[in-house]
Amino acid sequence: MKRSWRYWLVRSVVVSAFGVVGIVLLSIGMLYLELEVSPAGFCLLIAVVLLSLISGFVGSVVLSLVAVLSLDYFFIPPLYSLTIGSLADVVAAIAFLTTSIIITGLMARLRKIAEEELQQTRADLARFARVATVGELTASIAHEVNQPLAGVVSSGHACLRWLASEPPNVEKAVLSANRMIRDANRASEVIQRVRKLVKNTPPQMTLLNVNEAIEEIVILCRNEIEQNRISLKTQLPPDLPLVYADRVQLQQVFINLIVNAIDALKAVSAGPREVSVTTEKDKATGVLATVRDSGVGLDAEKLQHIFEAFHTTKSEGMGMGLTISRSIIEAHGGRLWATPNLPRGATFQLTLLAVQGDAS
Amino acid sequence: MTWETAPTANERSVVYVIDDDVSVREAVDDLLTSVGLEAQTFGSIQEFLQARRPDAPGCIVLDVRLPGPSGLEFQRGMAESGVRLPIIFISGHGDVAMSVRAMKLGAVEFLTKPLREQELLDAIQVAVERDRVRRQEDGAVAELKARFASLSVREREVFALVVTGRPNKQIAAELDLSEMTVKVHRSQITRKMRAKSLVALVRMADKLGVSDGGA
Numbered sequence: 001m002k003r004s005w006r007y008w009l010v011r012s013v014v015v016s017a018f019g020v021v022g023i024v025l026l027s028i029g030m031l032y033l034e035l036e037v038s039p040a041g042f043c044l045l046i047a048v049v050l051l052s053l054i055s056g057f058v059g060s061v062v063l064s065l066v067a068v069l070s071l072d073y074f075f076i077p078p079l080y081s082l083t084i085g086s087l088a089d090v091v092a093a094i095a096f097l098t099t100s101i102i103i104t105g106l107m108a109r110l111r112k113i114a115e116e117e118l119q120q121t122r123a124d125l126a127r128f129a130r131v132a133t134v135g136e137l138t139a140s141i142a143h144e145v146n147q148p149l150a151g152v153v154s155s156g157h158a159c160l161r162w163l164a165s166e167p168p169n170v171e172k173a174v175l176s177a178n179r180m181i182r183d184a185n186r187a188s189e190v191i192q193r194v195r196k197l198v199k200n201t202p203p204q205m206t207l208l209n210v211n212e213a214i215e216e217i218v219i220l221c222r223n224e225i226e227q228n229r230i231s232l233k234t235q236l237p238p239d240l241p242l243v244y245a246d247r248v249q250l251q252q253v254f255i256n257l258i259v260n261a262i263d264a265l266k267a268v269s270a271g272p273r274e275v276s277v278t279t280e281k282d283k284a285t286g287v288l289a290t291v292r293d294s295g296v297g298l299d300a301e302k303l304q305h306i307f308e309a310f311h312t313t314k315s316e317g318m319g320m321g322l323t324i325s326r327s328i329i330e331a332h333g334g335r336l337w338a339t340p341n342l343p344r345g346a347t348f349q350l351t352l353l354a355v356q357g358d359a360s
Numbered sequence: 361m362t363w364e365t366a367p368t369a370n371e372r373s374v375v376y377v378i379d380d381d382v383s384v385r386e387a388v389d390d391l392l393t394s395v396g397l398e399a400q401t402f403g404s405i406q407e408f409l410q411a412r413r414p415d416a417p418g419c420i421v422l423d424v425r426l427p428g429p430s431g432l433e434f435q436r437g438m439a440e441s442g443v444r445l446p447i448i449f450i451s452g453h454g455d456v457a458m459s460v461r462a463m464k465l466g467a468v469e470f471l472t473k474p475l476r477e478q479e480l481l482d483a484i485q486v487a488v489e490r491d492r493v494r495r496q497e498d499g500a501v502a503e504l505k506a507r508f509a510s511l512s513v514r515e516r517e518v519f520a521l522v523v524t525g526r527p528n529k530q531i532a533a534e535l536d537l538s539e540m541t542v543k544v545h546r547s548q549i550t551r552k553m554r555a556k557s558l559v560a561l562v563r564m565a566d567k568l569g570v571s572d573g574g575a
Binding site: 146150151157158182229 | 395426452473
């Protein structure tokens with residue numbers, strides 16, 4: 001998770017404060033041991049490098065300066081003063097400062113690279129999970145493409161027949177052809193939607209309508225839902241405020257929650273088979289979305305663990321879906337949590353920060 | 361077999377298309393209209409059951425997978441809803457087990473989408489023909505029943521014995537009548553049932569399920 005600049009500032013200040021005290025104490029200690037300038041300088045340099053491992057870049061620079069000052073004060077003659085006696089002392093001080101700053105700079109850079117790599121790994125993992133989830137919907141997506149294509153083929157036959165009739169019925173043929181265009185576009189839209197979900201694109205934050213994002217997902221899951229004889233209810237009020245989010249990642253979360261709901265219902269033979277997806281305005285944050293099912297449900301013990309990595313209740317599950325979903329929602333400044341349903345099933349809810357002003 | 365014009369121009373037949381997908385529904389409707397067939401489309405079983413159907417031979421082109429009761433469930437419970445139309449199933453997937461089940465329950469054909477025009481039209485022709493024959497037979501039986509109902513109680517008794525091949529004398533003995541009376545009854549029966557011969561009468565008795573148990 002990306003931490004805010006405030007976190008780093010506080011951390012730098014705290015580490016620097018403790019560091020300064022530590023360096024001064026170290027210097028006094030070395031003074032008692034009657035160390036020479038050079039060994040004392042090395043010790044201080046090592047102390048600064050170690051401290052800069054845990055402080056930010058700013059903290060490192062502060063600590064380097066303190067180390068140089070305390071070296072000057074305690075070890076460079078004239079002792080117990082910050083005055084510099086000779087040119088050699090100036091050079092030594094500058095050399096010390098440069099070395100420590102370069103080293104701390106390198107440390108900061110390394111840390112940044114490591115963080116970027118971690119981010120990348122997280123993004124790759126999220127995409128991997130997304131592709132896997134979309135993969136579960138292959139049959140449903142194929143159906144969603146095949147239906148309009150079936151329409152195109154039949155309309156094509158009809159169009160030819162209208163043209164071949166004596167006299168040709170051009171008016172009817174045009175209607176058939178128009179329907180072919182409409183249906184082919186419908187098939188193409190489904191494919192584009194899936195492509196966007198599995199394509200490797202960096203996260204893109206945009207203003208978006210959560211309802212639209214959900215509707216697109218529902219279409220892809222529709223056949224899977226029907227096949228399992230589930231009734232899906234959506235309640236997506238039109239006056240929902242816009243959110244600032246990455247569409248693909250947000251859709252990933254909803255696919256995950258809906259597919260989980262379907263899976264939870266597969267194991268159930270009696271009773272109502274319902275999944276509901278609703279959104280509403282939430283005063284505190286902006287948008288509250290709910291995915292509710294009447295499936296096998298979750299007991300208190302399971303509830304504690306479902307968001308943990310590699311924890312799964314499914315035989316084919318990877319145990320990453322909810323973990324990733326939660327990290328996605330939290331990266332968007334929201335929350336994702338689960339509660340059991342009565343008499344059966346589970347409810348997953350998430351909040352998203354709304355952008356000021358309502359959807360236009 | 362090819363089919364350039366509707367073969368039943370002289371007699372009305374209706375194809376009922378039930379599919380929840382609007383693209384498929386409209387396209388199949390258009391295709392059937394373009395070959396001169398009368399089509400009616402429905403988005404669900406309920407819609408179809410609620411609609412008033414014309415009294416004409418026809419068939420159902422039915423999507424296997426529908427919201428609510430599926431096509432297969434409908435086929436299983438079809439008799440209860442009073443629908444006796446032959447069914448042509450259409451499905452997005454070539455599910456073998458499903459098609460076998462459908463065919464066992466008497467489906468005319470099981471086609472996968474996208475539909476091949478000729479296969480669909482051939483299947484429709486077969487299905488409509490099947491329905492026409494069924495309706496004719498139903499009609500014939502209903503007619504026979506009406507004729508049988510016009511017989512008097514005594515005539516029915518005689519009828520039951522006549523069709524077993526017994527001579528008049530024996531029938532007269534069994535029913536304690538004179539042979540002359542049996543003869544009169546017999547000619548009445550032949551006239552009322554509009555049978556040209558004894559053989560025709562026997563066939564009618566078969567269709568009506570009349571046996572000599574009536575004596």
